[in-house]
Amino acid sequence: MLSIYNTLTGKKEPFQSLQPMSVRMYVCGVTVYDYCHIGHARSALVFDVIRRYLEFSGYQVEFAKNFTDVDDKIIKRAHERNVSCDTITTEFIEAYYQDMGKLGIRRATEEPKATEHMVEIIDLVGTLIQKGLAYEVAGDVYFQVEKYQPYGRLSKRKLEDLQAGARVEVDGRKRHPMDFALWKSSKPGEPSWESPWGPGRPGWHIECSAMSMKHLGETFDIHGGGMDLIFPHHENEIAQSCGATGKEFARYWVHNGFVQINQEKMSKSLGNFFTIREIFEKSKWPEAETGEMLRYFLLATHYRGPLDFSDKSIEEAKNALNGFYDLFKRLHEKEESTTADKGLTGVIERCKVAFNEAMDDDFNTPMAIAELQRLKSDVNKLLSQGLSTEAQDTAKKEFRRLGNVLGLLQLDKWQFGNIPAPDIPIRIGRLEGLGGDPGLVQPKFFQPRTALSDEQIEQQIAERLDAKKKKNFPKADEIRKFLASQGIVIEDKPDGTSRWKR
RNA sequence: GGCGCCGUACCCAAGUGGUUAAGGGAGCAGUCUGCAAAACUGCGAUGCAGCGGUUCGACCCCGCUCGGCGCCUCCA
Known part of the structure; x- marks a missing residue:
């Protein structure tokens, strides 16, 4: 039985979908005005895994993830570059697909854009005015928070408290300082749409209400996003949606924690963020392997907790994955035997159960990974005792099958072949910068790459x-040493041949 | 000021009101090996920030304190 931590109630609750074996979920995507950083990656990945696990559990999942493509930041960026907003959003939506694709994040079943839902948005704003929950002031429309009595139930804030701490200058035209814009009249040079209140564009929150209702219905199962969206974004979505329909909006609210650098939230002002793009461009590892390392790293911490991004954590992810792929390499290398076949069924069965239990417990991916590790250890033992070809196949298939829920262990090869150094200068970041000058630290995975080609190594x-055949061991050792100095590890196999890895 | 999160071994990181506090990485020792690597075996928190309280019993529940962080403006 799956249980999910629900921000709305502050508790883990048994998950009950509205319709049997079918789940509808909506996740707030990104505003497309810039490249995504690893924080965006974490959020996208968390919900990708939730979706995968729901499907794995037999649910049919309708998964909507939006792109916010009307926004102040987009307008600003377009002006800076002297191009249209459309140019900007198209570019960064494309970049989003590329970056997330490298992390193995699947596309949602629906990926709505605000600009393509103006009719629904305007309708919804109209409904809110009709119901007396919103009011117009000179072409702007505001939601009146005092008219929605349960306002604050998601973020557990009271209107009075919010007012006291408000850091923003109050707009005198609003009836309450916390009233928020549903529709903004447009200024010259801004994209605008015709509406009953004059030309304008939607406020940030309304698009998600309009699009989720259109694609998933007025009430749906899961709504997710980063923790920072709880207030005001999701709080406002609830107010608008419930206000308009009189029905419950989303039933389970799921929020992921932040990626941090040295215990601080990544942010542009601190200069301590890394874009997904630059990590891949400058990684000294090949793309597929880098993607899997990042994925492992991001899933090795529970999605609600904070997660510190560092060199070391990526290196650890790599080492941990090595263990699995080393085992994959050794499968089918040993002489056949059926000595341990009987034991395999048991360890696989135990792993399946434990893996499901872990994921059922609020998507506990670190524990699920631990179970895969345990299986790895078990299979290693059985393999040394002797497994038949069929049993070895079965074992590998099981790793792939369970690994697929996390998007891990799917590579055909785990090989760190040489790749050309990037011609982009390697950026100096703040990673691992504790204590020293934070501006002068260079992440290790951004360091220059090995120069030896595969052919040279094979040679x-x-x-x-x-040399080994001729019992010229000094020479054999010398070669081993040389390759080791280049970061190449040789493993001699029982049959006298060798395999190698970087 | 309000709301909330985090503090578990050298590092990362799960977890439970009561049998041995997962797993990974690193380390050390051993088996194996021409030497290695991998794999396997063993070692490693008498304790889960601190102090109180509830309880027969708490790392897990409650309160306070300390330390770190986030949100209340845009933010995954």
Whole structure:
């Protein structure tokens, strides 16, 4: 039985979908005016895994994730570059797909854009005015928070408290300082749409209400996003949606924690963020392997907790993954035997159960990973005792099947072949910068790459094999040492040949 | 000022009101090996920030304190 932590109630609750074996979920995507950083990646990944697990559990999942493509920041960026907003949003939506694709994040079943839902948005604003929950002031429309009695139930804030701490200058035209814009009259040079209140554009929150209702219905199962969206974004969505329909909006509210650098939230003002793009461009590892390391790293912490991004954590993810892929390499290398076949069923069965229990418990991916590790250890033992070809296949398939829920262990090869160094200068970031000058630290995975080509390595290995045959061990060791100095590890197999890895 | 999160071994990180506090990484020792690597075996928190309280019993529940952080403006 799946249970999910619901921000709305502050508790873990048994998950009950509205319709049997079908889940409808909506996740707030990104505002497309810039490249995504790893914080965006975490959020996208968390919900990708939730979706995968729901499907794995037999649910049919309708998954909507929006792109916010009307916004002040987009307008500003367009002006800076002297292009249209459309140019900006198209570019960054494309970049989003590329970046998230490298992390193995699947596309949602619906990916609505605000600009394509003006009719629905205007309708919804109209309804809110009709119901007396919103009012117009000179072409702007505001939601009147005092008219929605339960306002604050998601973020657990009271209107009075919010007022006291308000850091923003109050707009005198609003009836209450917390009233928020549903519709903004447009200024010259801004994109605008015709509406009953004159030309304008939607406020930030309304698009999600309009689009989720259109694609998923007035009430749906799961609504998610980053923790920072709880207030005001999701609070306002609830007010608008419930106000308009009189029905419950989303039933389970799921929020992921932040990625931090040295215990601080990543932010542009601190200069301590890394875009997904630059991590891939400058990683000294190949793309697919880098993607999997990042994925492992991001899932090795529970989605609600904070997560510190550092060199070391990526390196640890790599080492942990090595263990799995090393095992995959060794499968089918050993002489056949059926000695341990009987034991395999048991360990796989136990792993399946434990894996499901972990994921059922509020998507506990760190625990699910721990179960895969345990299976790895078990299979290693059985393999050394002897497994038949069929059993070895079964084991690998099980790793792939469960790993797929997390989007891990799907690569055909785990090989750190040499790749050309980037011609972009390597950026100096703040990673691992504790104590020293934070501006002068360079992440290790951004360091220059090995120069030896695969062919050169193979050649060396062949020479060493030859030396070994002639019992010229000093020479064999010398070659081993040389390759080691280049970051190449040789593993001799029982049959006398060798495999290698970077 | 209000709301909230985090503090578990060298590092990362799960977890439970009561049998041995997962797992990974690193480390050390051993088996294996021409030497290695991998794998396997063993070692490693008498304690889960501190102090009180509830309880037969708390790391887990409650309160306070300390330390770190987030939100209340845009933010995954």
